[in-house]
Amino acid sequence: MPGSSPASLELNRELRGAQHAQTEHAGPAIRSLYRAVLVAADCSDHANRAVSEAVALARLAEATVAGMHVYAARLHDLRFRQMEGGLPEQYRQEKALEESRAVHDGLITRGLSLIADAYLDQAEQACRAAAIPFTPLSAEGKNYRVLLDEANSGRHDLLVIGAQGLGAVAEGGLGTVCERVVRRAAVDTLVIKDPRRRLADGPIVAAVDGSDHSYGGLLSALALAQAWSVPLHVVAAYDPYFHYVAFDRISRVLSEEAGRTFRFADQERLHEEIIDAGLAKIYRGHLSVAQSIAAAHGVAIETALLDGKAHAAIERYLRDLGSTLLVIGKLGIHADPALDIGGNAERLLRNAGCAVLLSQRVHRPPADTIAAVTTTWTAEAERRLERVPEFARRMARMAILQFAQERGHTVITERIVEDATAMLCPGRARTGGGPLAGHGSAATHE
Structure with missing residues (x-):
C-alpha cells in the first residue's frame, strides 16, 4: 500500500491473517456485544495493539470504529515559553528568539495537528483493510479529559486503550x-x-463474585470465547484467612470482661465452624451459576475456586494459565453508588499481565437459577409454603426467593416467609392468611 507506514503494514498483515477464522465463528452473541468502538491512537506499541484489537472486535461484531488522538498544543506553548530562560546566550538574543518562536508556533498551530492526522491515518488503513467504517477524531486539550468526554458521549459502547503510551517503560x-x-x-x-x-x-479468564456486573462480564467473555474458539476459565476467589488475623489481633486488645461481653470464644468458633465453610459454599455457588449461564449459551467452561486475597489469587491464576484476557466487572458485590471502580478490579487492572476488559454490563440470573445452588429452605418454611394453593405455589416461592436474595439470605426460614408475606401482602399478613396467598389469588383475578 503506497504511503503506508511499517506499523500500519504490520497491523494489516495481522488482521488479514485473523479475519477468515474469526468470521467463521462470529455469531449473534458477539454481534450484539458492541456496535461502536472508540480506540485511543498515538502510534505507541500499546496503541498499535489497541488499534489492531479494536478492528478485530469491530469486524466480529459488525461494528464501527472511531480513532481518537488528543494533542496538547497549549501545554507545549506554555512549556516552550518557560524553557526560553534556560537557552544558551546566543539563542536568547531578540532575533534568535523570534525565529525559534516562529518555528515552534508552526509546530503547535499545524504540526501537532498533522501528527495527529498521521496517527489516525494508520488506524484508518487498518479499518479499510478489514472493511470497517472508520471515523477519525482529533482534538486539542487535556488528553485524558477530552478522550473521556468522547468516550462518555453516548456515541460509543467500548473504549480500547493502551495501558501506556509513547513514554512507556x-x-x-x-x-x-x-x-x-x-x-x-x-x-x-x-x-x-x-x-x-x-x-x-486465548485463553480467556472471567472472574465472578455473585454481582450483576460480574455476570454481565461473564456474558461478554462467553461471546468472545465462542467467537474466537478459545478456552474460557471462570474463577471465583474468596479469603478464608482474614478472620484468623482479625481474631488474633482482637484477642490482644480485648479485656477479659470485654471478651465475655463480645462472647469472643463463641464468635471465634462460629467463624471456624460456619463462616469458613459458608464462604466456600457461596463462591462455589457463583461458579455453579456461571456453569448454568454458560450451558444456556452453548459454551463449555472450566471453573476454579481460588482462596486468598481475591486479586492476588486471580493474578497467580492468570500467570500460571498464560491468559491473554481477563474479563471482570468494573464494580463488585460490595460496591456502593459512589464508587467508580471496585478494589479488586483496580488492583487487577494495575497488576495483571494480560489485557483487562472492565465490564459495565449487568446481568441478573433468574432467581431460581441462583436459588438452585445457593439457597435452602427449612422444613418449617416449606410447611408454611404448602398453605399456598398449588396453582399459585410456584409464584409464591419465586416471590419469597427474590425477597430473600435481595436481603442476602441463603437459608429461608419460616420467619423470612412471614416477613415476605408482610411486605408483599400486608393485608393477608394482618388477617393471618397463608404466605403470599393474597398475591397468588390476586394474580388469578387480573
Whole structure:
C-alpha cells in the first residue's frame, strides 16, 4: 500500500491473517456485544495493539470504529515559553528568539495537528483493510479529559486503550492517562497490557463474585470465547484467612470482661465452624451459576475456586494459565453508588499481565437459577409454603426467593416467609392468611 507506514503494514498483515477464522465463528452473541468502538491512537506499541484489537472486535461484531488522538498544543506553548530562560546566550538574543518562536508556533498551530492526522491515518488503513467504517477524531486539550468526554458521549459502547503510551517503560505498569480515563469511563473499557500478544489466541479468564456486573462480564467473555474458539476459565476467589488475623489481633486488645461481653470464644468458633465453610459454599455457588449461564449459551467452561486475597489469587491464576484476557466487572458485590471502580478490579487492572476488559454490563440470573445452588429452605418454611394453593405455589416461592436474595439470605426460614408475606401482602399478613396467598389469588383475578 503506497504511503503506508511499517506499523500500519504490520497491523494489516495481522488482521488479514485473523479475519477468515474469526468470521467463521462470529455469531449473534458477539454481534450484539458492541456496535461502536472508540480506540485511543498515538502510534505507541500499546496503541498499535489497541488499534489492531479494536478492528478485530469491530469486524466480529459488525461494528464501527472511531480513532481518537488528543494533542496538547497549549501545554507545549506554555512549556516552550518557560524553557526560553534556560537557552544558551546566543539563542536568547531578540532575533534568535523570534525565529525559534516562529518555528515552534508552526509546530503547535499545524504540526501537532498533522501528527495527529498521521496517527489516525494508520488506524484508518487498518479499518479499510478489514472493511470497517472508520471515523477519525482529533482534538486539542487535556488528553485524558477530552478522550473521556468522547468516550462518555453516548456515541460509543467500548473504549480500547493502551495501558501506556509513547513514554512507556518496562516497569511502568499503568500510565496516568489510562488510569484517569478508565476510572471515569461509563462504557466497557479494554486495556491493552502486553502489546506483543493477540487476544484471540486465548485463553480467556472471567472472574465472578455473585454481582450483576460480574455476570454481565461473564456474558461478554462467553461471546468472545465462542467467537474466537478459545478456552474460557471462570474463577471465583474468596479469603478464608482474614478472620484468623482479625481474631488474633482482637484477642490482644480485648479485656477479659470485654471478651465475655463480645462472647469472643463463641464468635471465634462460629467463624471456624460456619463462616469458613459458608464462604466456600457461596463462591462455589457463583461458579455453579456461571456453569448454568454458560450451558444456556452453548459454551463449555472450566471453573476454579481460588482462596486468598481475591486479586492476588486471580493474578497467580492468570500467570500460571498464560491468559491473554481477563474479563471482570468494573464494580463488585460490595460496591456502593459512589464508587467508580471496585478494589479488586483496580488492583487487577494495575497488576495483571494480560489485557483487562472492565465490564459495565449487568446481568441478573433468574432467581431460581441462583436459588438452585445457593439457597435452602427449612422444613418449617416449606410447611408454611404448602398453605399456598398449588396453582399459585410456584409464584409464591419465586416471590419469597427474590425477597430473600435481595436481603442476602441463603437459608429461608419460616420467619423470612412471614416477613415476605408482610411486605408483599400486608393485608393477608394482618388477617393471618397463608404466605403470599393474597398475591397468588390476586394474580388469578387480573
